[in-house]
Amino acid sequence: MFSLDAKQPVKESLLLLATLGLMFALAWINLSSTSLLTSIREQGILRVGTLNSPMTYYQDRSEDTGFEYELAQAFADYLGVELELQVANNLNQLFSFLNQRSVHLLASNLQLTDDRLKNFKPGPIYRHTTSNVIYRERRGRPAPKTLSDLYQKNLAVLANSSQAELLQKLNLEHPQLQFEIREEADTLDLMRAVQEQSLDFMLTDSFFFDTQKSFFPGLQKSFALGDAQPITWMLPGNADRELMQALQDFFNLESTQALIRDLEIRHFSPRQNPLNFFDTQSLRTHLEERFLPLETHFLQAAENTGLDWLLLAAVGYQESLWDADAVSPTGVRGIMMLTHPAAREVGVTDRTDPIQSILGGAQYLANMKERIPERIPEPDHTWFALAAYNVGLGHLADARRLTQQKGFNPDRWEDVRRHLPLLAQERYYTQLRHGYARGHEPVRYVDNIRKYMDILHWELQHSFGRLLSEQSETAERLDPESLREQSERILRNFAPSL
Structure with a gap:
């Protein structure tokens, strides 16, 4: 018991x-x-992996932008959740994000290749692109037209890229096709190498080349290797049906298709680099047709901020050609091209209003000057403020730190000017706090404004002299008081800094 x-x-x-x-x-x-989609909605966060590059995501004037960033933000809005980006330094790290399940998907201008299809699940296809041969145009050297023109040449591609996978397959049938796979480089590095003739050819995405070509005037795009390949987002191999269906529904929306068309126009359309614009005759035409109605606002802005009115006028011309309705590819608008954060900082509610834009832009530039260290003397202090106005204080700080690391003076504009373009090179921007930036743009920006100031000064002096000459012909018919009023009007109009 x-x-x-x-x-x-x-x-x-x-x-x-x-x-x-x-x-x-x-x-x-x-x-x-529990589906992945349910988990995303319960957590209220969509985690997306991407690269810091001009094709995907970067900061422009301290605002997040880029084709993939804006499209991913739209999908997060569609799901009613917040977007959280995880930015990889290279393709290896990017795909490791997905393998380790630290992100829900990858949005990074990824071609759908056979190798990727073995390991990941593709989302909807939203664009096609080709991989084209890029070469340096030189007198006496014909452009490459066939694959055999690449035999025994110095050709390079990026590691883990779709172009590397393509060449590896072609090499099986064309052993004469030799190429180098570069681990520590980015596409701009390869473009620069071809420009400088240390490489004969490179292979890259056609869309990417079109966006950057204006900064490499010696480079041309030749034939495409292979057929056009689809571009898509990548998801884990075991991605559930609900998330895949939500993606498909999102991309099927007419509003999404319209957004993609708009993003392609703004980010990928082949166009001349507006910062290369420098046309004295056009400036003279715009001086008469556009500047005169705005003149009093620039003078008021100068009085409010203590800045040189010629400087403010030159900034306005560089930004928009004094066009109140101007809109940049990234959405900044108005005569002084203020971003949303900049407009909020200076109290501008309508960026297309000429008065608000000029007064607000002047105040924002004055704010930039206050944030530049006082120890930096003029005129470099102003050139630094202009660079910050264009590229953002964060990127300027990165460039100054990089300048110092390389043994140069971070408080001297000419030294920083030499190092700003390095912010577009992957081996540098991956080590910097604020990441990728089109570092060549603030260099051209400051250079152009300095030229416009000189031309404006000359044009206004010339006009002043001409009007004085015309005035002298009728001086005898004017009484002394009328003559004094006429002279003061000319001085106010054409030499307001006196």
């Missing part, structure tokens, strides 16, 4: 453990069956 009674509690304990185990198993099954 004793032994039977002793076994009873053991049986009850085993039964209890079995019941708890069953309940735990059912809970685990229920938990594991």
Whole structure:
């Protein structure tokens, strides 16, 4: 009796453990069956992996932008959640994000290749692109037209890129096709190498080349290798049906298709670099047709801020050609091209209003000057403020730190000017706090404004002299008071800094 009674509690304990185990198993099954889409909505966060590059995501004047960033933001809005970006330094790290499940998807201008299809699940296809041969145009050297023109030449591609995968397949049938796979480089590095003739050819995405060509005037795009390939987002291989369906529904929306068309125009359309614009005749025409109605506002802005009115006028011309309705590819607008954060900082509610834009832009430039260290003397202090106005204080700080790391003076504009373009090179911007920037743009920006100031000064002096000459012909017919008023009007109009 004793032994039977002793076994009873053991049986009850085993039964209890079995019941708890069953309940735990059912809970685990229920938990594991929760869809990824449900998890995203419950957490309120969509985690997206991308690269810091001009094709995907970067900061422009301290605002987040880029084709993939804006499209991913739209998808997050569609789901009713916040977007959280995880920015990789290279393709290896990018795909590791997905393998380690630290992101829900990748949005980074990724071509759908055979190797990627083996490991990941593609989202909807939203664009096609080709991989084209890029060469330096030189007199006496014909452009490459066929694959055989690349045999025994110095050709390079990026590691883990779709172009590397393509060349590896072609090499099986064309062993004469030799190429280098570069680990520590980015596409702009390869373009620069071809420009400088240390490479004969490179292979890159056609869309990317079109966006950067104006900064490499010696480079041309030749034939495409292979057929056009689809561009898509990448998801884990076990991505559930609900998330895939949500993606498909989002991309099927007419509003999404309209957004993609708009983003392609703004980010990928082949166009001349507006910062290369420098046309004295056009400036003279705009001086007469556009500047005169705005003149009093520039003078008021100069009085409000203590800045040179010629400087403010030159900034306005560089930004918009004094066009109140101007809109940049990234959405900044108005005569002084204020971003949303900049407009909020200076109290501008309508960026297309000429008065608000000029007065607000002047105040924003004055704010930039206040944030530049006082120890930097003029005129460099102003050139630094202009660079910050264009590219943002964060990127300027990165360039100054990089300048110092290389043994140069971070408080001297000419030294920083030499290092700003390095912000577009992956081996540098991946080590900097604010990442990728089109570092050549603030260099051209400051150069152009300085030229416009000189031309404006000359034009206004010339006009002043001409009007004085015309005035002298009628001076005898004017009484002294009228003559004094006429002279003051000319001085106010054409030499207001006197």
